[in-house]
Amino acid sequence: MTDRKQRLLPTVQKPARYTGGEWGEVQKEKEQVNIRVAFCFPDTYEIGMSNLGMRILYGVMNEQPDVWCERVFAPWGDMEAAMRREALPLWALESQDPVKDFDMIAFTIGYEMAYSNVLNMLDLAGVPLHASERTGLKNIVFAGGVCTFNPEPLADFVDFFSLGEGEESTVEILNVYRRAKAENWSKERFLREVANVPGMYVPSLYTPVYEPDGRLKEIVRSEGAPEVVTKRIVQNLDTAYFPTKMVVPSTEIVHDRANLEVFRGCIRGCRFCQAGFSCRPVRRKSPDVLYRQATQLLENSGNNEITLSSLSTSDYKGLRELTDALIPYCEAHKYSMSVPSLRADNFSRELMERVQAVRKSGLTFAPEAGTQRLRDVINKNLQEEEILSTCAIAFAGGWSHVKLYFMLGLPTETDEDVLGIAELVYKIIQLWKEKGVNRKRGLSIRLATAYFVPKPHTPFQWEKQITPQEYLRRCKLLKEHLYSKCVEYDYHSPDLSRLEAVFARGDRRLGPVIEEAVRSGARLDGWDEYFRYDLWLEAFAKCSVDPDFYTVRGYGEEELLPWDMMDVGVSKAFLRRERRRAYADSVTPDCRHGCAGCGANTLLKEARCDD
Template identity: 65%
Template sequence: MNRTLEHILPRVQKPARYTGGEYNAVAKDRRSVDVRYALCFPDTYEIGMSNLGMRILYGVMNEMEGVWCERVFAPWLDMEEEMRREGILLYGLESGDAISDFDLIGFSLGYEMAYTNVLNMLDLAGLPLRSEERCDLAPIVVAGGTCAYNPEPLAPFVDLFVLGEGEEVSQDIIHLYRKARDEYWTKEEFLAAAAQIPGVYVPSLYEVTYGPDGTLASVTPLEEAPAVVTKRIVQDFSHSYFPVKTIVPSTEIVHDRVMLELFRGCIRGCRFCQAGYAYRPVRARDPEILIQQGIEACKDSGYQEMTMSSLSTSDYRPLEQLCDGLLEWCEPNKVSLSLPSLRADNFSLGLMERVQHVRKSGLTFAPEAGTQRLRDAINKNLTEEEILRSCRTAFSGGWSSVKLYFMLGLPTETDEDVLGIADLAEKVYQAWKETTPNPKRGVTITVSTAWFVPKPHTAFQWEPQISMEEYQRRVKLLRDHMRGRSIRYNWHDSQTSFLEAVFARGDRKVAEVIETAWRSGAKFDAWSEGFDFDRWLEAFSACGVNPAFYANRVRDKDERFPWDVTSVGVSRQFLWRERERAYAASTTPDCRTQCSGCGANHFCPGGKCDA
């Protein structure tokens, strides 16, 4: 660590965020590497170090011969102030070297409200924000993650986007970069070649035009770039890389535990869920491999907690076999095993009692909607009786806390659906009264609502987000009808959800707004300490961009979307058909029951997913 850094760390919160040197962090001899990669997460250390994808890519790249991948997180407001005062450039945690001297800088984009942090980190690194102003071959700025499925709001700032799972495509990019550097290619030559790698989108190779009404008119690929870039997936997921020897943070993080990734994808097909479509098809890891990985990871790290990671844990077919195999080691070693992402229609008390011997945590279910009609419209495939039966089972087993997650503003939602949330919460409370063996303990039923954000590559990508005023009216309607001291109600902030909708469906004109807001001081917009809604409204006004055009407008069936240049493998025709079924409140069976013909099964070996 340099002396200037040692001088400023005593003046900032949580200095361990910025020191590196953690157990299992990878240190390499600079003389033994010829490619250096800065793996950047545009949020705090505590958030980024809890991201399993970051850990996987870190391990994959550091196993490559001659490659040194280092971690970079957004410095908190106090640390940034000190860095700018002392002239310290953004640096890699492992070496302390400025990332402006690295070969590639890659950003993980998991949340739209982190976009200003991407710009801020580039600026802290001493680099021009825009791709066209960074003329040399190095550093190349890469971005991937769920938000990359609509790359356009960040298109002017990023050299290339990675669509889909990054384990293999990241290696392809590094190999091509090596070739470009050794053969003295220009940056333009490298990007033209990178566009030929499956799963890579190079925004500078596409010309965008707009119609008189402001909608997208055309996206024309140049220099033989593909008209549509399709995501990459890992075919043999069971044997793909898993970070058994994972970094153990020197300070507390959000998810301070071993995370086992059971499978990728989801069989369900909820019509609002971008991840459910984007990660298709389902690919599961063998339970014997998971047992070995979980035990080895706990032994190496010393963690006393292990959790399952997936979009729907209880849909993992050999879940009981996996839990039994892990518990055989976990119980005598006092390691707790937790099962998040459970569905109320396949909740097993026996399984939960076995895995929560060490610590009995609260239960969480996500009905998403308060009435059966609306649950059918969003294809939740969950009945009220299934929800109540699972709650009764849990209460009779001694649980006294349950969390219920819902969304407000879903397509076709009425006031009756909103009030149905309060009605369902009351029925859960009555189920507790009828079944609890110890009523004196009391019960806590927490109802949380988020504001529906229509996302690209979903059945609701044509839908508007309801207005902010209407959302607040529905929150008040629900709050006024939420009765009982045992029922608590939390709701999500409306201003950030509105901006999330704008960025999720924005085009390159929104990039001007993001830069303008950043130059006015916007950063850490996912945090109350950094967020300023008025600043954003001023930026939209200064750029002549109407945010309601992106957030609150119904799209025509054939309107061209900014994200049409990317593909998750699910056909637009299928998504439109699902939208029509939503308005008819008609459900589509899950993939395990019946193939719905979404189009993603061309990724599967033999044309059949692992559902």
């Protein structure tokens, strides 16, 4: 007879997401391993399997002979409903065993709006949500990813957080757990020991105290808990662990191609960008190492496409050397290569033409702000002339699609800046009339604006978010000034970005809110078909938490911030300085045109920053 789980599969969309069995998945004998880790990604299979960090750490953990790391993803709504109806607890793909049977449950969290999925997955697994309710060494829940640079909203639920890059620290965590298991430690003893591993934050060792007006007053530490937790980095990316044998999904995922990261960190310093500051210092891989890894990735996976990823691939110092070798290799084997996040400079234009010889896809620009003044405020070193000259070349070469991304609600933004977006769009349309060769097909401009979310560890971490009403007014103002039919403008609803702002700079008082929202059905918030703003508003009201406290209030520069214990390498003094420069409309050159003294170089032991 067919078992219950197999009977559910024909009733749900894309059942291959739930069965495992892909090329390259790691199978081990469960009797032969000592530590079983359920590695959870708090979103669907298609999103999670596109995440490079998860793939690297899956490899890191499974390299340990006595550890078996398996993958777990959030089920889509139809599967969740079926699981709840049939009382089937959440399972891991490789063994199909329930997550609650695992020693450790790990999460990688890159997006605040995945918090509901973290709780919902624990709930689906039948694992108690609160760290305090899980008393033994079984089901230790830990988490990493960029969101953990302010992990406080999840402090009630996660036993410890692993800050920064995990290639080395994850092995150290497993070493502590291995000893704990062998010597039968209590959970408290394990957590105290793990807190001594650099980069680990154990929230139960800290107690926040609040002022009567709600601001954070102090954080009381337990004895032995580190004062500051400094994120971990890999010193040398050439010698760091990197898996060239990866799982190849049997069903289509979002980024369905081999993915090779060329460097980490960013030299740019756009003042709104969390990754740009929290992923410093800049460290690169050598072109020869990358070439070898690229060929191995393609040969081992059977993929016919590879993407060279990073925060800003044009800034990779070895880009010419690498592409000079890789493009002929790809052509010979009929592989295609994609290079996202290129800047509008000369070499990138040339590269764009070389790699996109066959397909003419669209051009994408993210000027983020409509006037040069505001682009200087946010330190987005993109000049209008660069955008226009790239468009001119592209239009002459047959391109006819342009995508433009902006933010609304940036610090110091005025209506003039908003209308500057419309002016830029107008100039691009005029340029098309002059240069466009493919006139019959017509120009298509897709314009999108996002609602600015101030993020921790950026020069804008203290800023107020504008109100949703004001955001919508600015959207409307912009819309009224777009006259051409070739422009398609879509502005994101402010609801999701408002919540994102709450959780990005949130504290522990948000734990009950997340729990309440999840209990009433919030999950898959990143998906329009499931996002329920009303559930979140009800949860805030029920828990007497005012979202405005975290958004439109803004934080004082002298105020103790919930994430002040987390050190990402960039100093607070530098962030303050950058904030002053923003208000003075002055740009800070990129790291290669003069070190601005952010402090992240102190994380490097031997090598120099961006060497």
